[in-house]
Amino acid sequence: PSASRNGNMYMKKSTGNAQENNVPVISVSYQAAASILTKMLPTYTSLKEVKIATYNTNANISINKSTNNLESSNVMGLLEGTDKKDEYVILTGHYDHLGMRDGVIYYGADDDGSGTVSVIQMAEAFAEAKKNGKGPRRSILFMTVSGEEKGLWGSEYYAAHPVYPLAKATVDLNTDMVGRIDPLYKGDSMNYVYTIGEDKLSSDLQKITDSINITAKMQLDRRYNDPKDPNRFYYRSDHYNFAKMGVPIIFYFDGVHKDYHRPTDTVEKINFDLMEKRVRLIFNTAWVMANREEMLKRDLPLNAGTR
Known part of the structure; x- marks a missing residue:
């Protein structure tokens, strides 16, 4: 996954649109704000305790902004279905990491080499099934995206410019970090996965996931579906x-480890x-979603919120 914002400052991405207000916008975490403001106030916490009022102050901010325009690509492959080929199951992972x-x-072996390999392996399995005359009814879109670590840029672009209509996409199964063990996991550490988001948007999804897991018998840990989860x-x-x-x-997610x-x-x-x-x-x-x-159903409110 892309990094949390603990202790960091992030510049808002500019689209380069001439009509856009390109004044730099900076998001800061509590930790970063505390680091900056302790020069003026005892702690950031003291700010939160100040009663509502109007204050006048002066501040000078100097920003040096340089932009490098680079091109990157999402990589897609479509396996055409049979009688429901105009409907889609999307399998995603991101192939970028932090570079040098x-x-x-x-290296990013887990984040997200593991997800990239997973998408490719599933593509091979679906292709073999189709070769043997047992292909899926719906088409499968295998997609590894770029720019995830910069702010989910590749998937953001695809969602805004889909090659295949998203209204006909029954589900996106996203694989991001599935190769390691969370050292804080309480349970059978060799038989678990965190599943996030299947309680949203469709009342079908969690029930279907549970029915599939009757055979797999994995521990599906849904703790991160809690809307109050700080992560x-x-x-x-x-x-x-x-x-x-x-x-x-x-x-699908394995949790955070010391090498993240x-x-x-x-x-x-x-x-x-x-x-x-x-x-x-x-x-x-x-396979079940495709057949x-x-x-x-899309019968639950979106409530996606903002990042």
Whole structure:
């Protein structure tokens, strides 16, 4: 997933539109605000305790803004369905990571090499089924997107400019970090996955997921569906841009570990046995979604909120 905002400052992305107000807008976390404001006030907390009033103050802000325009691409492959080929199941992961910083490679084996590999493996499995005359009824759109770590840019672009109509997309199954074990997970650490978002948009989705899991027998941990969860994972990966457009989603996630967004997120730390269990569950879910008679109902309020 894209990074949380603890201790960081983020510039709003500019579209480059001449009609847009391109005055820099900066979002800051509590920690960053505290770091800045402690030079003027005891703590950021004291600000929160001030009673409502009008204050006059002067501030000088100096910003050096430089822009590098780079091109990147989403990578898509479509496996055409049979009698429901004009309806779609979307399988997503992001293939970008953090690149190099100060000459150090950030490998991103789990985030999101694991998701990228998962999408490719599922594409191979669906293609083999079709080759054997047992292809899915709905078409499957396999998509690895770019720019996730910059702010979900690739999926945001696709959601705004879909190649295939999102009104005909029954679900997006997003795979972002499925190769590791959350050290804080309480339970069978070799048989779990966090599922996020299937309680939103469609009353069908969680019931179907549970029925599929009768065979897989994985622990589906839904703690991050809590709207009060401070991690806000629902807003931090590419499924969110599909949810904003009303497409039901599930985000599959292994949790946060000490190598998250560090150069040490390397392939030898991937737990391939556990990853295989998770990907089989995702594949089986996609298979059911692609072959059931009806598309998922979209009967719950959007309530997607903002990032």
